[in-house]
Amino acid sequence: MIENIKKSIAYIGLGSNIGERESYLKNAVELLNHSNTKVKSCSNIYETDPVGYTDQDAFLNMVVEIETTYSPEALLHQLAEIEKSLLRQREIHWGPRTIDLDLLLFEDIQLNTDKLIIPHPRMNERLFVLIPLLDVIQDEKRESIQSRVARLLEVEGQEEGVRIWKRTEWLSELELLEN
Template identity: 35%
Template sequence: MNKVYLLIGGNMGNRQENLQKAIALIRQRIGEVQQASSIYETAAWGKTDQPSFLNQALLLYTAMEPLPLLKEILAVELQMGRERIEKNGPRTIDIDIIFYNDAIIDEPGLIVPHPAMAQRRFVLTPMAELSPQLLHPVLKRTMQQLLEECTDPLPVHTFN
């Protein structure tokens, strides 16, 4: 089985319900979710004239290889009404592969570890909660170290 970390998030509709629905679909279609971080709220990153996002990190195990996993993730997003209209635009759900085992993958359409994660507090905060000692295979820093070194000014708050 492959150990996978995902980040799920969204800022349209009932955001918390959308996260719950995404987790249910991931369980059905991809693999059993072993752990989930708290839910965090943050202002939109990149394109700021939109509602705040809710984000959550997940640890799951799957038999899927990376590219079939990505295909299934995109199918879950589509099933939940995701429309890719503008880069960094609003969305019902966004599911990113953060880590796949300790693999370094650079394929068309799939780069793992997620290339921008070390610059994004909204990724690092839930990842550091879930697995603070997890080592980034490229940067050779733990999630906790990356979070402490992160210069992203956007605040991240636990969502009640």
Template identity: 40%
Template sequence: MKLNRAYILLGANLGKPIQQLQAAVADITKLIGEVVQISSLYESAAWGIVDQPSFINQVLSVDTELSACALLQTCQQIENKLGRVRDIKWGARVIDIDILYFNNDIVDKPDLTIPHPYIRERRFTLIPLVEIAPNYINPVLKQTNDELLQDCLDQSSVHQLYE
């Protein structure tokens, strides 16, 4: 069976975010595949709707036998298990799991867009992504993650919590 490499962004800003990210990593390992790399934890101001608590974010690279669509379904199952409620776009949440990249695939379906369409606009995504995959080339934008971060117009603060 062919292994697919996925890059996944985790985020949380309600409850106990660090514990929720740890629970998500454990569930991803159990249900999706081997976590090959894991970034540091980063704290950032909320994006989109800014009047809410800061987020804790982390990026993982995972080897999985799942297809992109099956990966999305499994990520949503993990979110639901951990108490995710989908009511306000970009609102506060106990867990958010976004697929950033899947191999070098380009997916454009009503419920799934890969690469993630907001990668280039979000420092809170790019900084942990560059930590683990600086030279990965975005298959749509034809730039490395490091180049995307250098060109990113988002000025919001993103702080590494600890090494």
């Protein structure tokens, strides 16, 4: 008997501001695309001003939509392993990093534990997350995210901090690699 494995949709935020920033993003996307997770969609890449600790270089940020058989906790562990493999070091809170992977959304789950909060707790305050999320999100959450982006742009005037850097074609490249 073949057992049906539940597949869930999740959204991952990626950021890098050390070294070959685009290469770190691309390597992370490739590492996300394996037997338990499949990358379904990649946002464009945005260059963004640092938030929190501002004495550092600009970031490249993007969001990917994945389909996964992992639980939220197992996916978080996998993201930490990918960060580790790409030499992520945690020396300064919100400081420079080769790669940062944040679990933004996981289906419609709301979770609040010591290790994991879903939806990501600061997601709605950050245009560098919300704007690329709009590139990939396809469901009813899209309208809500659009209104949050509009409100931040109107009220906060933050648009200068997020600039499109490059349009991605990585998904088609990943599909070619698999065939």
